Amino acid sequence: MLLIHCPCCGVERPEIEFRYGGEAHIARPMQPADLDDHQWAEFLYMRTNPKGVMAERWRHVHGCGRFFNALRDTVSDRFIAVYKTGEPRPDSATASGEGAR
């Protein structure tokens, strides 16, 4: 079982306590009514889906209940970094191994 470090609890916890929350850093448009259908579809559906490091939202749903962000390598399933909501995305080169197991 994967162990995930929760930045709010400050501990590693088993994967089953967490829920995946999709790609991180996707801001909802301030004025959705100003968007055309193509732009709205881009916001709703289009994701980067990288082969490699991806910034994701996770929720410690069976723990502290909070959302946080994580950098995960989609090839190795390795967590490279975890950081609280609102904090900037860390540089994946310098953050190697933090919060990962």
Added chain:
Amino acid sequence: MPDVLFHTPAETLALSPLVGAGTSLRRAALLVRFVFRGDAAAAAKVGAAFGVALPQSPLASERTGERAALWQGPDEWLLLARPAMDGPQAVDALARSLAGEIAAALGETPHSLVDVSERHVALLLEGPGAADLLNAHVFLDLDPAAFPVGMVTRTLFTKAEIVLWRTSEQNFAIECWSSFAPYVEGHLAEA
């Protein structure tokens, strides 16, 4: 030492003889429970009114004899209080008076205070086999170095969400939803 918070346990539940005679499972009597959510300033006011400081560090608990404040999240606490007498009427009376005192202390401070007294039951798993028995269903490191006395956390007990609180080296309180209690008790009895 008998635990004054959980007092006269109402019911002793069966465990497998393989667990050993020194380990027991009991369903604690009724308690007043609140879920409080608010920022640190609101938490400080609640702590003063409740008589137990609300811990700010993750996974921490604070208690006096008959009351406890358990950290649940960065702005969320579970408050436990034992009524002076047994029975649902005493629980109801204490819940009302505490809610009034806390609301008065908070005034206009934004917060949420929810009475969940009857949502949970407390199961007391105590004795030298308690940690091993829990580890059949709880996927946490329960070594005292990793999960010291006083640590409290929400986690999963197989498929049921529980609040696990280590009240002493060999004693655990399991707060679970009333409707999940037979599931948790059954799994502990079979482990």
